[in-house]
Amino acid sequence: MTEAITPLTARPAWRALTEHHAAIRERHLRELFAEDPGRGESLAVEAVGLYLDYSKNRITDETLRLLLQLAEASGLRARIDAMFRGEKINITEGRGVLHVALRAPRGATILVDGENVVPGVHAVLDRMSAFVSRVRSGDWRGHTGKRIRNVVNIGIGGSDLGPVMAYEALRHFSDRSMTFRFVSNIDGTDFAEAVLDLDPAETLFIVSSKTFTTLETMTNARTAREWLLRGLRGDEKAVARHFVAVSTNAEKVAEFGIDTANMFEFWDWVGGRYSMDSAIGLSTMLAIGPDHFRALLDGFHQMDEHFRTAPFERNLPVLMGLLSIWYVNFFDAPTIAVLPYEQYLKRFPAYLQQLTMESNGKRVTLDGVEVDYQTSPIYWGEPGTNGQHSFYQLIHQGTRLIPCDFIAFHKSLNPMGRHHDLLLANVFAQSEALAFGRTPEEVRAEGTPDWLVPHRVFTGNRPSNTILAEQLTPEILGKLVALYEHCVYTQGVIWNINPFDQWGVELGKALAQRIIPELESEQEPALDHDGSTNALIRRHRKIGKRSKG
Ligand code: F6P
Numbered sequence: 001m002t003e004a005i006t007p008l009t010a011r012p013a014w015r016a017l018t019e020h021h022a023a024i025r026e027r028h029l030r031e032l033f034a035e036d037p038g039r040g041e042s043l044a045v046e047a048v049g050l051y052l053d054y055s056k057n058r059i060t061d062e063t064l065r066l067l068l069q070l071a072e073a074s075g076l077r078a079r080i081d082a083m084f085r086g087e088k089i090n091i092t093e094g095r096g097v098l099h100v101a102l103r104a105p106r107g108a109t110i111l112v113d114g115e116n117v118v119p120g121v122h123a124v125l126d127r128m129s130a131f132v133s134r135v136r137s138g139d140w141r142g143h144t145g146k147r148i149r150n151v152v153n154i155g156i157g158g159s160d161l162g163p164v165m166a167y168e169a170l171r172h173f174s175d176r177s178m179t180f181r182f183v184s185n186i187d188g189t190d191f192a193e194a195v196l197d198l199d200p201a202e203t204l205f206i207v208s209s210k211t212f213t214t215l216e217t218m219t220n221a222r223t224a225r226e227w228l229l230r231g232l233r234g235d236e237k238a239v240a241r242h243f244v245a246v247s248t249n250a251e252k253v254a255e256f257g258i259d260t261a262n263m264f265e266f267w268d269w270v271g272g273r274y275s276m277d278s279a280i281g282l283s284t285m286l287a288i289g290p291d292h293f294r295a296l297l298d299g300f301h302q303m304d305e306h307f308r309t310a311p312f313e314r315n316l317p318v319l320m321g322l323l324s325i326w327y328v329n330f331f332d333a334p335t336i337a338v339l340p341y342e343q344y345l346k347r348f349p350a351y352l353q354q355l356t357m358e359s360n361g362k363r364v365t366l367d368g369v370e371v372d373y374q375t376s377p378i379y380w381g382e383p384g385t386n387g388q389h390s391f392y393q394l395i396h397q398g399t400r401l402i403p404c405d406f407i408a409f410h411k412s413l414n415p416m417g418r419h420h421d422l423l424l425a426n427v428f429a430q431s432e433a434l435a436f437g438r439t440p441e442e443v444r445a446e447g448t449p450d451w452l453v454p455h456r457v458f459t460g461n462r463p464s465n466t467i468l469a470e471q472l473t474p475e476i477l478g479k480l481v482a483l484y485e486h487c488v489y490t491q492g493v494i495w496n497i498n499p500f501d502q503w504g505v506e507l508g509k510a511l512a513q514r515i516i517p518e519l520e521s522e523q524e525p526a527l528d529h530d531g532s533t534n535a536l537i538r539r540h541r542k543i544g545k546r547s548k549g
Contacts, residue, residue: 008496009373013070020066021330028461029056029435045314048302048479052316053466056435057323057403058331067322068312070494076318079493084308086112086269090500091366097500099274099485102266103300103478112269124265124279125297129290131244131264132282135204136175136289143238146201150179152194153283154224155208156216157354159246160184162276163208165351166284166296169344169477172413174287182283183224186216191223200231200242207245208280210272212252215509221256246279271500273354274485277478292474299478307486317483320465321490324403327463328377333401338381341408341427342472348407349381352484359488359499366496375495381405385426396434396458404464406431407480411471427466434462519544 008014033039033055043055059067082089086096101110101117108118134140138147153163164182167174174180181194195203205224209217225239232238244262245253248270253263264279276284277300285293303317312318327333338349360376381387384406395402408427412420437460443453467483469476492499518525518537527534 007369007372008074008494011070011073013066013073017063017066017070017326017330020062024058024060024063025331027058027060029058029463030437030460032058032060033436045316045319047306047310047314047316048299049469049476050303050316050479050483051468052319053468054319054323056431057326057463057465058461059323059326063326064313067326070325071312071318071322071490074494074496076312076490076493080308080489083489084110084304086110086117090271090498092498092501092503095500096269097271097274098267098269099271099277100301100304102270102275102277103297103304103482105301112267117267117269120267125294128264128279128282128285129293132285132290135286136178141241142201142203143232143235143241144201146199148204149177149202150181150198151204151206151283151286152181152183152198152224153206153208154183154217154220155206155246155280156184156214157358158272158275159208159210159214159217159280161273161347161351161354162280163283165345165347166276166281166477167287168347169472170284170288170292170296170474171344172472173289173292173474175289178287180283180287183220184216186219188223191220191227195224195227200228203228203242205243206282207243207247207253207256207258208282209246210248210266210268210270210275210280212245212247212249212256215512218256225257244282246282272502273358276351276481288474296474296478299473299475300482301478302475303479303482303486307482317486318490320405320483321487321494323463323465324377324487324491325494327401327403328374331401332374333377333403335378335380335400335402337387337395337402337404338379339384339387339404339406339427339430340381341384341406341423343383344413344472345407346383348480349379351481352379352381355484356488358502358505360492360495360497361504362495362497362499364497366498371495371497373495375497376491384430385423388426388430392430395462396437401462404431404434404462406464406466408466409469409471409476413472431464431466433458434460434464436460437462 039055044051044053083097084100086098088094088096090097096112098110098112098117102121104110104118106122109116110118135148140148142148160182167180183191183194207217207221228238228242239257240259240262243258245258246264247253248266248268250260250263254260264282266275266278266280270278277297281293307315307317324336338352340348356379357376362375364370395404406427408424437458440453440457443456448456488499515537518527519540527537
């Protein structure tokens with residue numbers, strides 16, 4: 001039996017890590033730093049403008065050696081190459097996985113079924129740029145001749161979270177004379193609130209959906225169309241000036257009534273949660289302009305090249321992926337907190353939730369065998385310093401081990417008095433407090449009465465990474481997103497699962513289709529669900545219909 005097909009937990013590298021974990025799990029970061037005060041610099045890597053300090057992790061040189069050995073034994077190098085070569089590594093859907101082609105420079109060659117996809121990528125980018133320039137300059141006008149001032153992206157999941165996150169993250173670079181809104185939820189409130197103060201004559205809708213079949217997006221798109229036509233006296237011709245589509249499915253776009261001349265294409269080798277740099281980024285490009293969008297893509301590409309070529313011991317996504325495996329699989333850590341100390345990154349944790357958990361929330365291997373180890377942790381977080389006054393208590397003194405990724409920037413985009421140094425002081429203080437804590441002796445020495453000492457002790461030994469960059473720019477955002485994309489792939493390779501399908505979302509969608517007519521029918525339907533679901537449906541039919549009056 002070769003190493004590659006030996007079950008993960010039976011591999012020598014895994015077993016060695018299990019033994020090593022037993023030997024060092026009690027070691028405290030206080031000791032590790034006392035033994036090697038230089039680890040703050042030696043366990044840090046700088047690449048493509050991102051600095052990763054991973055010294056406050058519960059690792060030794062031996063841990064790193066074994067984790068790197070695990071990566072080699074899992075065939076990570078070959079699997080990275082397979083992705084970049086366009087191999088059909090998404091085996092359950094028979095597709096290549098080529099978000100890296102979306103940011104490949106003009107002139108690069110990446111083959112899918114023998115065809116170089118890079119020229120097509122740039123053709124779409126050029127069309128997007130031309131369209132964006134027309135809208136931003138006022139050349140593209142609404143049906144009544146008014147300038148487009150509002151852009152509403154309608155999409156969900158990967159067709160929403162990336163655009164929302166990027167818009168918020170890059171707001172500093174956006175055209176402030178335009179209003180951007182994002183509608184995702186099928187809850188009508190989302191649409192109602194998004195357009196409440198908008199003039200239809202000045203509003204452009206981008207219907208973003210890879211499949212163009214998603215219930216939420218199609219329902220919202222139909223509602224948007226009715227809203228527009230109501231506001232523009234029912235003139236159907238208005239649709240062409242106020243609706244564009246982003247999709248892989250030209251047929252469905254045409255069926256919906258959007259001229260495919262107003263469609264920006266992407267491809268089935270781009271996963272939804274990996275698509276913010278495809279035409280799904282049209283709202284981002286409208287906000288920040290084509291040049292900044294190209295800088296964003298360049299940032300992605302630089303991280304792609306780093307991931308593809310850097311030795312694993314200096315490879316940021318590989319190191320972060322391996323460290324997450326160390327905590328999830330050996331320390332049983334259920335979650336990882338991502339804590340950006342940058343207000344513009346307020347939606348970054350939400351974006352990462354889909355990227356990480358829809359990718360690696362899997363329970364069978366590529367061969368369909370149930371795993372006997374944990375896969376994706378739960379990713380969550382909020383921007384600092386807000387989180388400090390909310391859930392950090394649990395991270396510092398709770399019973400669970402929660403590894404944290406702190407993200408911060410040396411320069412503020414809005415320098416204002418002391419704010420930025422105070423912000424940075426907080427992020428550095430948090431990782432210091434988590435790692436080193438405060439001993440009972442230290443607490444007592446402050447004059448704390450004995451009975452209060454246990455409450456005031458910080459055990460420390462709580463690990464974190466700190467990611468620093470100079471300033472949040474489009475280029476840096478691309479690097480950060482690609483860092484996590486490739487960290488997710490690294491995890492998926494080690495766990496031997498497919499990070500690129502999402503069958504887990506199907507059952508709920510199918511059951512909803514069955515329940516819709518049961519809620520809408522005039523006649524009392526014969527219900528055939530479980531007792532709980534039947535009762536919930538009956539209750540809603542009774543109360544919901546009554547309140548509709
Ligand atoms: O339901 C999950 C999902 O398929 C995501 O993977 C995807 O990002 C989202 O729905 C939206 O899909 P689409 O872009 O096809 O509307």
